Amino acid sequence: MIVLEIIVGLIVLAVIAAKLYLAVAGKEKVVVHTEERTPFVVESQDDTSMVLSSKVRFANEGKQVCTIMDAIVRPQLPYEQYDAIEARGKAETEGCPREDDYFEAVLIEHQESMNVIVKVKLTARKGLDLKTALTHMVDLPLDLIYMETGRTPWHYSKVRIVLKAAEIAKLAGVTLVRD
Amino acid sequence: MADNDKLDRIPVPTRILTEEDDIVDSIERYTKGKVGPNDLICCAESVVAITQGRYVHPEDLHITRVAQFCCRFIPDYGSLASPHGMQSLMDVEGKWRVAAALFAGFLGKLVGQNGLFYKWGGEQTALIDDVTGTMPPFDKCIVYGPKDPNGVVKKIQERLGCFGAMIADVNDLKRSRVVGVTDKVNGPMAAKLLLDNPFGNASQKTPICIIKNYRQYQESQSKQ
Numbered sequence: 001m002i003v004l005e006i007i008v009g010l011i012v013l014a015v016i017a018a019k020l021y022l023a024v025a026g027k028e029k030v031v032v033h034t035e036e037r038t039p040f041v042v043e044s045q046d047d048t049s050m051v052l053s054s055k056v057r058f059a060n061e062g063k064q065v066c067t068i069m070d071a072i073v074r075p076q077l078p079y080e081q082y083d084a085i086e087a088r089g090k091a092e093t094e095g096c097p098r099e100d101d102y103f104e105a106v107l108i109e110h111q112e113s114m115n116v117i118v119k120v121k122l123t124a125r126k127g128l129d130l131k132t133a134l135t136h137m138v139d140l141p142l143d144l145i146y147m148e149t150g151r152t153p154w155h156y157s158k159v160r161i162v163l164k165a166a167e168i169a170k171l172a173g174v175t176l177v178r179d
Numbered sequence: 180m181a182d183n184d185k186l187d188r189i190p191v192p193t194r195i196l197t198e199e200d201d202i203v204d205s206i207e208r209y210t211k212g213k214v215g216p217n218d219l220i221c222c223a224e225s226v227v228a229i230t231q232g233r234y235v236h237p238e239d240l241h242i243t244r245v246a247q248f249c250c251r252f253i254p255d256y257g258s259l260a261s262p263h264g265m266q267s268l269m270d271v272e273g274k275w276r277v278a279a280a281l282f283a284g285f286l287g288k289l290v291g292q293n294g295l296f297y298k299w300g301g302e303q304t305a306l307i308d309d310v311t312g313t314m315p316p317f318d319k320c321i322v323y324g325p326k327d328p329n330g331v332v333k334k335i336q337e338r339l340g341c342f343g344a345m346i347a348d349v350n351d352l353k354r355s356r357v358v359g360v361t362d363k364v365n366g367p368m369a370a371k372l373l374l375d376n377p378f379g380n381a382s383q384k385t386p387i388c389i390i391k392n393y394r395q396y397q398e399s400q401s402k403q
Contacts, residue, residue, distance in 0.1 A: 110255075
């Protein structure tokens with residue numbers, strides 16, 4: 001009976017020790033600081049299109065390494081709302097520009113950060129030139145969707161950045177016209 | 180050593196090899212005219228595994244609670260530190276075998292014996308590369324160790340008529356480990372020549388490296 005009690009006691013102790021260890025060791029915690037994003041700037045512009053970009057900080061505020069396996073920028077501009085502009089998004093790791101839309105998986109050490117460059121290409125539709133197409137532009141929400149993992153199983157998370165019509169107009173050098 | 184017997188390393192660029200490729204055919208094609216009878220052909224472990232289809236996407240795994248629990252006890256820089264890395268190991272070596280080996284490894288460490296987990300957890304324990312461990316598009320995959328590495332190197336050596344062939348696990352942390360090697364080659368000696376990672380772990384696309392005149396080098400080193 002005493003042997004059984006000792007074995008049970010040891011198992012209970014082991015469980016408590018493991019739980020304590022895991023609590024102290026912690027996990028990763030990815031925080032995307034959209035509130036700190038840099039103002040959008042013009043990367044390129046021609047008569048029919050322009051590319052805007054902003055820098056967003058991904059911080060690992062946890063205690064373990066995390067992996068950003070993928071990141072996507074998804075502009076939310078349905079033609080029901082505004083059909084003179086086509087918007088396409090892209091996410092890039094700062095310092096690693098790619099001509100394809102591929103996002104290479106990247107590690108973030110605990111208590112460290114990396115910057116992701118959020119890019120959006122605006123292209124005029126319906127045979128319009130860019131400036132004309134942008135005169136009636138609306139606010140453009142950009143969903144930044146990323147696949148993350150670490151000590152927790154992989155999952156997608158999403159944050160939203162809103163690129164204001166006024167900001168776009170200012171960058172393009174046009175005056176917005178109220179409908 | 181005469182000049183024409185001088186040791187030299189030639190990284191061989193290739194396109195991205197996939198499971199549609201045969202590693203022996205690919206090495207023969209990309210090294211055509213460059214390999215002599217005294218040379219050693221080295222190939223990156225992960226590329227051999229990829230050509231054998233030995234990789235899996237984390238999304239395709241059913242991640243168990245046991246894997247989620249066990250991975251927490253691996254240091255966070257390890258390939259088994261993620262739930263999918265641990266699950267990929269459990270899928271090939273057995274869930275309870277891996278869990279038991281991990282527990283044994285923990286007990287071993289308490290009495291000063293290291294490495295029991297890697298010894299008893301199965302051969303893939305030390306071979307799996309987690310995501311980010313391989314070049315795109317496989318950076319989002321878990322890549323297993325190659326199957327029958329000694330058989331593969333034997334085929335390479337026979338096909339190319341070189342002195343030897345080796346599959347190595349090399350990384351940018353100055354670590355080089357022999358996964359498979361032909362009989363006449365001193366694996367640890369050859370592995371030291373790859374410590375600065377001529378394969379490149381990122382996007383260099385040089386998964387093959389020819390070590391010219393390796394036979395003479397090995398013989399001269401053995402005499403010293």
